[in-house]
Amino acid sequence: SQTMNLPRHKMYPHSTLFLSQATKQFLEEINKWTSQHGVSPLSWDVAVKFLMARKFDVLRAIELFHSYRETRLREGIVKLQPHEEPLRSELLSGKFTVLGVRDPSGASIALYTAKLHHPSKTGNHVVLQALFYLLDRAVENFETQRNGLVFIYDMAGSNYTNFELDLSKKILNLLKGAFPARLKKVLIVGAPVWFRVPYNLLSLLLKEKLRERVQMVKMADLREHLPRDCLPEHLGGCLPLDMHSWNLQLLSEQNGRVDPVDELVGIPLENTSIHIPGPEVMSLAELMAHLNRAQRSGIYLEYEELRREQPPGTFTCALAAHNQERNRYGDVLCLDQTRVRLKRSDYINASFMDGYKQKNAYIGTQGPLEKTYGDFWRMVWEQSVLVIVMTTRTDEGGRRKCGQYWPKEEGGQEVYGHIAVVNHRVDKHAHYNQTTLELHNTETFEQRQVTHFQFLSWPDYGVPSSALSLIDFLGAVKHQQQWAAQAFSSQWRGHPLGLPMVVHCSAGIGRTGTFCALDICLSQLQDVGTLNICQTVRRMRAQRAFSIQTPEQYYFCHTAILEHAQRQGLLSANQG
Template identity: 75%
Template sequence: MVPGADEATQQFLEEINKWTTQHGVSPLSWNAAVKFLMARKFDVYRAIELFHSYRDTRLKEGIVKLKPHEEPLRSELLSGKFIILNVRDPSGASIALFTAKLHQPNKTLQHVVLQALFYLLDQAIESFETQRNGLVFIYDMAGSAYTNFEYDLSKKILHLLKGAFPARLKKVFIVGAPVWFRFPYSVLSLILKEKLRERVQMVKTHELKQHLPRDCLPEHLGGAMKLDHSSWNKQFLTSPNGRTNSLDELITGFPRDEVSIHVPGLEGMTVEELLDHVNTVQKRGIYEEYEDIRRETPPGTFNCSLQPYNQQKNRYGDVLCLDQTRVKLKSLNHDERTDYINASFMDGYKQKNAYIGTQGPLEKTYNDFWRMVWEQHVLVIVMTTRIDESGRKKCGQYWPLDQNTRGNYGLISVKSLAVESFKHYNKTTLEIQNVESHERRQVIHFQYLSWPDYGVPSSATALIDFRSAVRQQQGLSIQSLGNRWKGHPGGPPIVVHCSAGIGRTGTLCTLDICLSQLEDVGTLNIYQTVRRMRTQRAFSIQTPDQYYFCYTAIIEHAQRKNLLSAHH
């Protein structure tokens, strides 16, 4: 063990077990903690980040309870597609081999392949020697065809090895890559962090012997080992239950749908730490942080947004909503083509579906917009754009502007009861009525006026005060419902939109989540918040400026409220 390893493990466990207690997960054992720390050379903060990344990846990919004796995982393990060799390289590292030609994407689901990968890697790192000396990964593409290749799966495997598994990755050898792999590889290498890029090497089959001794390699890769794929992994399936993995305890007991809710994590920063972080990495470092997030591919599909009959309902052809989080309208006359609106549920601080992020309504989608407001019991709408900006139409006039006027939008009739103008925003009280049931409800519409498109507000203070006014209104509206509201105490979703529903919308929601956490526990994490948000409303926060603004706005707010200690 390295000097100070015990203290580091103690510190790591204290932090992690605060989190496990909060989430009702069994506490982490000392041995499991050591795995994460060894993988990050006993850097406690990096090990904590790895722990959360490991947990999030397992939850996101559905790798929750691994049952190696049950199908389909058993067949996947016995296919020999992925094996841990029973020899080590000269440095003592474990050698893992993935044989691409054995993978048939049309027969095996990605998450089953990833389950097998996790299961076998977990077994490999049970060994202290592997924890200490790391892992060499051979991606064997020899003899594989294009039909064996899944770009998305390769990306997930690399992501897993690079930052979501507690093993030190020494080298990745991509062996015998066919000519067609050049292009996917050039795209893949773009998403790799520099440190990992140096460790990934493409080699011809006969060149592998220059990197690893022959007795570490199977015959078909120029080595001396006889390999029988079908019997190889049976060793892991001999015990009646498979060996239980000491890391499974982290995953069990954590509800699947909780993963996207913003809760205080161990990576939270105090405002002092946030200020130090910005001073250390400077604007350029924050821009690079955003670049990191921007490179991540959204974890889902856009099939519904891309249907020909729905494309005209999108304000911008390249701003689509993920199928997994889209707001589904109730279909009209059982026609499923009527359930689409370019709007996504987004989680808030300790609240599922706290917001609906959506585009500025188009004339042809006014009826859909109001139907959504009605169906989701929305009390507050927040608009962060003007109708026209720089001579361009940014949003339709989807509500009656003048007091005591009415607009009819399909099933919903909307009347403007009162309009109040403030320095940076207008607030309109609307009464909406369902024409079929004649039921009436009150909705408050806020329009923020001091935010240039693509740019950032000149005054963070004005925007944060606006956010407080919105929050206060949501509270009052929930109160006025009394016991008619049975849902989350935070109330129904707040609709937030700009023009595309990602830039200013994402920025405002980020500030709201981070400030809510700051008010609650005194910490926040902008990077994690934005990453998580983009898994729900893809591409939220459109520019590095908007991302940087989230940092400066919170610092400005902290200075105004005297939240920073004197030496800052």
């Protein structure tokens, strides 16, 4: 490493003691988070990378770390596999590279060539994967960490079919505050006349400090910003541009090596979900012994310890004055870090939640209010939801728990915003109703089938009278989800286990959390024969804050799993 070859006093403008203390403080804070989420702690070198990007301001470096991690998670860029398609082809397309020279201040020069991008052939997701991968590789170099990055957005020779506003927004958002590198300037070169309007829109996104660093530059004036020997020949310089060599070199260096980038995301390398078997798993026999030893009172105390843990995130958006009326309960809010974002009005009280070895398996949300019916159905459409699980009645104990957000009777139809919903069929079972709904998007004229499940035997704040009836209900939901995902597979580009299902009760934390915890634990039990209820609930609460609302619901998870195991013959007679 180049870092190791430099004396400490030359590497940084601060004293060695200051740098060491700042790095220790950063690691102490971040590794509280990593241990809570069951992932590997960050290394010293990774910590230094984030601290250097923020001039060793620890609080700003911590903010940058979480912004970087959340951006990657939001874009689904978790485990980068550069030797697999389509990422390998994108890396070798020449669209993006880092030049083999530096500017006079020592900054790296990254080049994005817009005319090589064809939105109809390559999706944003792959472009962003390549951008993250190459930038991450670039800032492994100490000189780049110390001296920063110049980003050239080369629009010369491009036309409107090469441009995508959404992609440009994401690139600028990444550069402006979600990447561990000092961004010195962004030079937009050779922009066509038609780019002026999009540029005005993009510039509105930028904070004033960064806006000064983003400049539209004519080709002839580029040499005022960078000398000729730092520029490729096609941009008026004297540098022969080999767009493939640096990228190929990186790919060959990466072969067989664990990518440190994945460490930064805060997700175990084995899977994209936080719910994977951890170090303290239990067999069914051990779970039974634990329950016999702790008894109900001990399990309640275990829940109380979980309840006292503060959510690892913020509620800024949910607490904003203009969003208050969209929350059913003022004290049940969604974390900024995991909330579902709508494409237009943005806010809805809903959170992405992982399943067992599956990223974003659920969307946990509150029972829709009349004023949020349109938002709810827009979320269902935008997230390609095919199954909705409702674990409450609309009214319980004389109180409204959830709005009647779908046409209840067969043949009924309602319009919510731009989504028309038709009730095709209602199948009534002993403990639940299964309704087949057809959604019509009045803007795109597309239609989609969604199955709505409503469990009817679960009192608010309580637990079902029959654990097995709930587990049978869960089985019916899973079967429909798998069938629907297979039918939708030609359009689905996400996780192979399927699309997210919406799960809600009234507040979206008690019965919702219990349902999801059972699904996660039973899935793990079926997969590897072990489970850990406490770990599952702790990790779940880190995504949908306050999930599982009462100690009784937490205790119910234990007894329901054991009842299921007995029925399945997984416990011997003397254990049962």
